[in-house]
Amino acid sequence: MATRRDFLKSSTLLGFGGSVPAFLGTTALAAPASSKAGAKDTILVVVQLTGGNDGLNTVIPFKNELYAKYRPTIAVPKDKVFGVNAEVGLHPSMAPLGQLLNEQSAACIVQGVGYPNPDQSHFRSMDIWQAASTDATLTEGWLGKAMKAKPVPAFHLAADNEIAPLALNGAPARVPSVAKLEDFQLKIGGASGKDKSDQKTVIEAVTKGEMTTEGQPKLLDFVRRTAINTYESTDRLREIGKNYEPKVPYPASAFANRLKLAAQLIDAGIGARLFYVSLDGFDTHAGQGGAAGNHANLLATVAGGISAFYRDLSARGHGDRVCVMTFSEFGRRAKENGSNGTDHGSGAPMFLVGGKVKAGVVGDHPSLEKLADGNLVHSTDFRQIYAAVLEKWLGVDPKPILGEKFKPLDVFKA
Amino acid sequence: MANDITTAWQAYTPTADNPWDAKKVGHLYRRAGFGASSAELDAGVKDGPEVTLDRMLNGGPADADFEQSSEFMASERSLPAGTPAVQLAAWWLYRMLRTPHPLREKLSLFWHNHFATSIVKVQNARYMLGQYRLVHRHALGNFRNLLQEMTLDPAMLIWLDAKESKRGKPNENYARELMELFTLGIGNYTEKDIREAAKAFTGYGIKQGKATFVEKEHDAGPKTVLGKTGDFAAKDVVDICLAQKACPRFLVTKLYHFLFSDAETPKAEFLQPLVRQYAESDFDTGKLVATMLRSDHFFSASVYRAKVKSPVEFAVGIVRVLEGNVGPLSLANSLEALGQVLFAPPSVKGWDGGPAWLNGQTLLFRQNLALALTSTEDARFGRRCDPAAVLSRYDRRTDEAAIAFFLRVFLQDDVSAEAREQLAGYANKSKATKYPPFWSADDVTKHRLRTLAHLTLTLPEFQLN
Numbered sequence: 096m097a098t099r100r101d102f103l104k105s106s107t108l109l110g111f112g113g114s115v116p117a118f119l120g121t122t123a124l125a126a127p128a129s130s131k132a133g134a135k136d137t138i139l140v141v142v143q144l145t146g147g148n149d150g151l152n153t154v155i156p157f158k159n160e161l162y163a164k165y166r167p168t169i170a171v172p173k174d175k176v177f178g179v180n181a182e183v184g185l186h187p188s189m190a191p192l193g194q195l196l197n198e199q200s201a202a203c204i205v206q207g208v209g210y211p212n213p214d215q216s217h218f219r220s221m222d223i224w225q226a227a228s229t230d231a232t233l234t235e236g237w238l239g240k241a242m243k244a245k246p247v248p249a250f251h252l253a254a255d256n257e258i259a260p261l262a263l264n265g266a267p268a269r270v271p272s273v274a275k276l277e278d279f280q281l282k283i284g285g286a287s288g289k290d291k292s293d294q295k296t297v298i299e300a301v302t303k304g305e306m307t308t309e310g311q312p313k314l315l316d317f318v319r320r321t322a323i324n325t326y327e328s329t330d331r332l333r334e335i336g337k338n339y340e341p342k343v344p345y346p347a348s349a350f351a352n353r354l355k356l357a358a359q360l361i362d363a364g365i366g367a368r369l370f371y372v373s374l375d376g377f378d379t380h381a382g383q384g385g386a387a388g389n390h391a392n393l394l395a396t397v398a399g400g401i402s403a404f405y406r407d408l409s410a411r412g413h414g415d416r417v418c419v420m421t422f423s424e425f426g427r428r429a430k431e432n433g434s435n436g437t438d439h440g441s442g443a444p445m446f447l448v449g450g451k452v453k454a455g456v457v458g459d460h461p462s463l464e465k466l467a468d469g470n471l472v473h474s475t476d477f478r479q480i481y482a483a484v485l486e487k488w489l490g491v492d493p494k495p496i497l498g499e500k501f502k503p504l505d506v507f508k509a
Numbered sequence: 510m511a512n513d514i515t516t517a518w519q520a521y522t523p524t525a526d527n528p529w530d531a532k533k534v535g536h537l538y539r540r541a542g543f544g545a546s547s548a549e550l551d552a553g554v555k556d557g558p559e560v561t562l563d564r565m566l567n568g569g570p571a572d573a574d575f576e577q578s579s580e581f582m583a584s585e586r587s588l589p590a591g592t593p594a595v596q597l598a599a600w601w602l603y604r605m606l607r608t609p610h611p612l613r614e615k616l617s618l619f620w621h622n623h624f625a626t627s628i629v630k631v632q633n634a635r636y637m638l639g640q641y642r643l644v645h646r647h648a649l650g651n652f653r654n655l656l657q658e659m660t661l662d663p664a665m666l667i668w669l670d671a672k673e674s675k676r677g678k679p680n681e682n683y684a685r686e687l688m689e690l691f692t693l694g695i696g697n698y699t700e701k702d703i704r705e706a707a708k709a710f711t712g713y714g715i716k717q718g719k720a721t722f723v724e725k726e727h728d729a730g731p732k733t734v735l736g737k738t739g740d741f742a743a744k745d746v747v748d749i750c751l752a753q754k755a756c757p758r759f760l761v762t763k764l765y766h767f768l769f770s771d772a773e774t775p776k777a778e779f780l781q782p783l784v785r786q787y788a789e790s791d792f793d794t795g796k797l798v799a800t801m802l803r804s805d806h807f808f809s810a811s812v813y814r815a816k817v818k819s820p821v822e823f824a825v826g827i828v829r830v831l832e833g834n835v836g837p838l839s840l841a842n843s844l845e846a847l848g849q850v851l852f853a854p855p856s857v858k859g860w861d862g863g864p865a866w867l868n869g870q871t872l873l874f875r876q877n878l879a880l881a882l883t884s885t886e887d888a889r890f891g892r893r894c895d896p897a898a899v900l901s902r903y904d905r906r907t908d909e910a911a912i913a914f915f916l917r918v919f920l921q922d923d924v925s926a927e928a929r930e931q932l933a934g935y936a937n938k939s940k941a942t943k944y945p946p947f948w949s950a951d952d953v954t955k956h957r958l959r960t961l962a963h964l965t966l967t968l969p970e971f972q973l974n
Contacts, residue, residue: 215700216689218858255845258865271869279870282877284884284963286956290942294960297935298967301928314815317864318969325869380670380682433678434670
């Protein structure tokens with residue numbers, strides 16, 4: 096296995112000066128010796144559930160009769176719910192996270208999260224969550240802004256077809272999207288080693304070349320920066336995480352594989368501290384299913400992946416360094432629709448997983464009696480959780496990012 | 510002044526300062542189509558703007574062989590309902606590579622992205638093909654007709670759940686996206702409009718591959734949508750949306766981003782002449798596109814290279830320019846890693862496009878695809894797109910002639926002196942390289958020429974459209 100030291104030794108990183116790819120540049124400076132306190136630097140993994148996760152079938156108020164009444168075909172039967180306390184329980188597919196809570200005190204469930212005047216467009220609401228703002232025009236993400244204040248190395252672990260999220264926009268350097276480390280290389284068709292290096296020299300030189308006079312220099316600049324950043328990191332990334340042996344088996348899903356990739360990068364000790372992973376498919380307008388079915392399978396993918404990831408890292412001694420946070424752009428309508436599914440809604444739960452999160456349930460389940468336009472009403476603003484993550488976990492002042500209004504919610508152990 | 514509102518949309522006429530040249534022909538072919546071959550560039554420069562624009566807007570002479578083989582490949586036997594996305598995408602790529610009317614395919618791509626229906630949910634290649642034919646038929650036609658037919662298109666009925674929507678239990682998905690993404694844009698309707706409109710879309714289903722209307726499942730009662738009240742059915746709500754002031758503006762702005770620039774949206778008054786024309790012509794898309802492409806603004810510096818190539822533009826562009834004959838299935842397969850599978854856009858919003866196409870990963874995959882296409886050593890493409898063969902077809906025998914040729918066809922010579930020197934430097938250095946002893950002199954020459962093509966494609970400028 097390549098160690099951090101090998102990695103730094105094999106690179107000529109510190110000789111690159113101004114053109115150092117930023118996420119590796121800061122790494123070289125930031126990677127502390129393991130004996131120093133900085134080696135315990137916290138890690139945030141954001142898990143985005145795309146499409147609007149049905150919160151009411153994720154954290155279930157099984158005692159409330161309205162629940163079954165609202166959802167004649169998709170309610171999870173009481174005896175199938177994974178009990179958390181006297182009032183609420185988890186969907187059976189979420190049991191792996193329930194077990195993390197019971198056995199390791201490593202899960203926190205925040206109920207009824209949302210924002211005022213919820214927007215029910217997928218895209219607008221997703222932008223609001225990713226930018227942590229309801230301004231009309233949103234161009235920078237909350238994590239991008241956090242990286243401006245504290246430029247930590249970050250990775251977007253991408254699925255095929257997936258573009259970098261708005262949440263990471265605004266960072267000092269474009270956060271690289273990576274799907275597979277072994278694919279992350281520039282292929283060159285050289286006839287010999289010398290021919291290859293001659294070609295690589297040309298490719299790198301033309302990337303850095305002078306500006307042409309016409310057209311859109313900004314866009315060309317953007318291409319150049321992306322290319323410089325990429326070429327200089329490829330060789331090094333390939334060395335990372337070779338021969339990685341997980342301490343616990345990961346489920347066979349693309350989502351779990353992306354989390355495993357995060358574990359590889361964390362274990363390689365290159366100082367990466369921010370990861371962004373998405374899972375799509377939560378827009379369950381029709382044929383959603385109850386205890387089993389479409390939505391159940393999605394939740395099983397989420398819970399199985401996160402649980403394996405946490406247990407793997409925990410076995411490597413990183414359990415207290417990592418915090419996984421899930422969110423979705425909105426929850427879904429309290430009552431099911433005529434297609435055995437649910438339409439776009441609002442307030443929904445978030446999950447935090449890690450050795451240092453406050454174990455248990457935070458906040459009350461949204462009322463099933465008092466709905467707003469048929470939707471669950473939020474009690475906690477999502478920016479209060481962001482504030483906690485920024486201030487208590489990443490050590491970044493949340494005020495310039497979120498404004499003055501949002502007090503950190505108590506979601507971490509003292 | 511090309512960016513002056515009073516003249517921006519007038520027809521471009523060449524001047525001494527702003528002459529008609531290969532750069533403009535290349536620009537037109539990239540935006541309105543998928544790039545120009547060397548012969549097309551030469552013809553465009555020689556024929557002048559009027560003839561070249563007519564050719565682009567009307568398409569070349571119909572090609573019966575092409576349409577026949579396209580039809581044959583689209584038959585139910587060749588593309589049954591269970592065909593995966595990539596095979597369907599290959600069929601469309603074949604059309605993009607061979608069509609005598611690139612603009613129609615390009616606008617079909619625009620509408621495909623606008624209605625952004627994915628086979629991943631529709632799960633029926635025949636329906637997807639049907640939707641392609643619908644957008645292709647109306648690509649340069651009337652948007653009202655396109656939208657009315659789209660509302661009852663089987664793939665769309667599945668994609669946005671209208672098929673499931675019944676009286677008393679309306680599904681809001683189609684009503685929402687009709688307003689948010691197809692006609693008006695956010696801020697021009699309310700949640701209440703959506704809930705009311707959803708009632709009008711109840712009762713539609715699919716029977717034997719065609720839309721049906723089941724009266725007893727339709728909510729025939731009164732609805733209030735965007736200030737109008739009546740016992741509306743689907744068609745009425747679509748017409749109400751089209752009658753909104755926001756609608757032509759929304760569509761013109763989106764088309765502007767597609768044809769002109771990824772960058773910021775121009776001011777409302779700048780687009781106003783186009784918006785007025787589109788509204789007054791009752792959504793004549795062909796007429797709108799003609800005004801846009803003929804305009805002074807289209808050929809201005811602020812629009813030149815103001816877009817990032819989409820993966821399809823990138824790949825099809827290379828093959829068209831090199832006059833290659835690659836298997837479209839191999840090409841379709843390789844586009845997946847670049848982030849664009851035709852018939853499978855990532856969400857209802859379509860592909861984000863612009864700078865979002867490029868990140869570390871996709872840029873590497875683009876460069877690697879450029880190598881695979883030009884090296885002749887990749888099993889997927891073999892020698893079917895050989896830069897050395899194109900050079901000999903055009904009788905370019907020397908290194909200098911080869912560099913000049915590639916820079917002209919791919920970038921119309923608009924590159925820095927540094928890039929030119931680097932390419933010449935490689936040509937020079939590679940003479941001294943020790944090649945494997947079993948390579949013939951011809952092998953060595955061709956390898957060097959193909960490498961020059963690949964290196965040209967790695968220039969950052971080539972990522973821009």
